[in-house]
Amino acid sequence: MDAVTSNFDLFLKGFGYTLFLFLISGLLSLVLGTLLVACRVGPVAVLRWAGGWYVTLVRSTPLVVVFAFFQFAAPMLGIRFGWVDVHIGAFDFTSFFAIAVVALTLYTSCFVCEALRSGVNAVPLGQAEAARAIGLTFGGTMSQVILPQAFRASVPPLASVLIALIKNTSVAFIFGVGEAVAQMRIMTNNHSSERTTIFLAYAAGYILIVFVFSFLANRLERHWRVA
Amino acid sequence: MTALSSEASAAAVGEPLVVLDHVEKWYGDLHVLQDINLSIKRGEVVVVIGPSGSGKSTLCRTINRLETIDKGSITLDGKALPQEGKQLADLRAEVGMVFQSFNLFAHKTILENVTLGPIKVRKIAKAEAEKLGMQLLERVGLANQAPKYPAQLSGGQQQRVAIARALAMQPKVMLFDEPTSALDPEMIKEVLDVMVDLAKQGMTMVVVTHEMGFARTAANRIVFMADGQVLEEGTPEEFFTNAQSARARDFLGHILKH
Numbered sequence: 001m002d003a004v005t006s007n008f009d010l011f012l013k014g015f016g017y018t019l020f021l022f023l024i025s026g027l028l029s030l031v032l033g034t035l036l037v038a039c040r041v042g043p044v045a046v047l048r049w050a051g052g053w054y055v056t057l058v059r060s061t062p063l064v065v066v067f068a069f070f071q072f073a074a075p076m077l078g079i080r081f082g083w084v085d086v087h088i089g090a091f092d093f094t095s096f097f098a099i100a101v102v103a104l105t106l107y108t109s110c111f112v113c114e115a116l117r118s119g120v121n122a123v124p125l126g127q128a129e130a131a132r133a134i135g136l137t138f139g140g141t142m143s144q145v146i147l148p149q150a151f152r153a154s155v156p157p158l159a160s161v162l163i164a165l166i167k168n169t170s171v172a173f174i175f176g177v178g179e180a181v182a183q184m185r186i187m188t189n190n191h192s193s194e195r196t197t198i199f200l201a202y203a204a205g206y207i208l209i210v211f212v213f214s215f216l217a218n219r220l221e222r223h224w225r226v227a
Numbered sequence: 228m229t230a231l232s233s234e235a236s237a238a239a240v241g242e243p244l245v246v247l248d249h250v251e252k253w254y255g256d257l258h259v260l261q262d263i264n265l266s267i268k269r270g271e272v273v274v275v276i277g278p279s280g281s282g283k284s285t286l287c288r289t290i291n292r293l294e295t296i297d298k299g300s301i302t303l304d305g306k307a308l309p310q311e312g313k314q315l316a317d318l319r320a321e322v323g324m325v326f327q328s329f330n331l332f333a334h335k336t337i338l339e340n341v342t343l344g345p346i347k348v349r350k351i352a353k354a355e356a357e358k359l360g361m362q363l364l365e366r367v368g369l370a371n372q373a374p375k376y377p378a379q380l381s382g383g384q385q386q387r388v389a390i391a392r393a394l395a396m397q398p399k400v401m402l403f404d405e406p407t408s409a410l411d412p413e414m415i416k417e418v419l420d421v422m423v424d425l426a427k428q429g430m431t432m433v434v435v436t437h438e439m440g441f442a443r444t445a446a447n448r449i450v451f452m453a454d455g456q457v458l459e460e461g462t463p464e465e466f467f468t469n470a471q472s473a474r475a476r477d478f479l480g481h482i483l484k485h
Binding site: 045124126129130131132133134135137140143145148149153162224 | 291293311312313316317319320321322323324326328330331332334343347348389392393395421424462472
């Protein structure tokens with residue numbers, strides 16, 4: 001247990017990066033996923049087609065490959081993140097962090113899109129007809145009537161998608177972000193006799209984060225059910 | 228047929244507001260609307276009746292283009308129905324619609340249901356829209372329910388809110404697509420009362436219904452449909468006492484027995 005307690009600041013810093021990755025990519029994938037679902041259920045055939053193919057392709061690609069693309073292939077196509085250089089307290093946000101956010105966002109937004117689409121399908125057709133009948137455009141119908149109800153119906157699958165994201169942030173460790181798993185590797189290397197406790201401590205860290213997140217998702221679900 | 232009925236109703240009403248001209252619609256092989264010609268005048272109350280599957284709901288829904296048509300034309304106040312997009316949305320704002328299943332916005336309060344259109348489509352200030360909304364809820368007898376959600380109201384109350392929501396857009400014409408068919412018998416009257424009031428105040432109305440009492444008392448003209456065709460038109464008096472077509476007499480024989 002000494003390895004973890006005596007390096008507790010590193011333990012926290014690792015999970016700090018994990019949380020930053022989760023919060024930023026989570027927020028961005030909610031936004032991108034919402035735009036994608038609007039494309040997929042919208043009246044414009046080209047956007048429906050493009051949205052469908054985007055989801056199919058990116059969702060079928062392993063997350064590690066998406067990361068590798070932005071790390072190794074994208075720079076050759078002129079897509080670079082070297083300009084990202086932000087330092088807040090003990091945390092450094094550089095191109096490695098930016099690539100992780102981009103990869104996680106693009107990947108997770110597909111699943112957000114599909115979770116929301118199940119919610120959109122759960123909203124009765126009559127709601128959209130009533131919205132159109134009072135003169136709302138497609139955008140107004142989506143933003144005022146369909147999506148607010150679709151979000152409510154999508155809370156359980158969206159929570160699963162975002163919990164997967166929390167754990168998927170660990171892939172960033174391979175690509176140079178010092179998040180929780182990266183710190184765990186350093187610790188297990190330096191304290192090889194305490195590997196079991198180190199593994200358990202980090203697993204507990206993830207479980208705690210997911211537990212808190214699930215609790216909040218349940219609260220949200222119950223709050224919206226009453227309303 | 229059409230010429231005869233427009234003579235009959237010309238006295239009661241003003242110039243044409245909604246005109247359907249040679250309208251045709253198919254669902255695959257099924258010819259649901261066959262050569263429909265109908266002219267609805269300002270202030271007129273037209274009640275469309277007929278057996279299930281006769282195309283009367285479809286007809287009603289084509290007027291604000293919730294259903295597209297394959298041939299013919301529909302004009303509202305002299306303007307042809309636009310295809311899609313903003314112009315169509317603008318047109319729909321002019322046409323109030325009341326559905327069989329109410330379709331109140333489930334995540335919004337009663338007052339928000341009524342004010343959404345005025346605020347988002349008409350761009351009226353929120354306070355003003357709420358004032359108007361409360362007046363309309365008062366008019367349908369539901370001002371005290373304003374902060375509740377649709378699921379907390381009875382069917383009859385929900386339908387009266389739906390009427391208020393449509394009226395909030397100050398429409399030129401109101402379409403009612405079987406407004407009482409999903410209601411318990413004791414709630415039908417409260418909805419019909421609101422509709423009769425509306426008719427008395429001169430609202431132009433197209434009502435698809437099975438309520439023969441309402442058709443008799445509130446309609447200026449009855450349109451009888453069967454198998455996608457308008458078989459007969461006339462005043463309630465003419466239609467109920469002296470229906471011309473065998474199909475209409477058969478239909479009336481079935482429903483008036485009880």
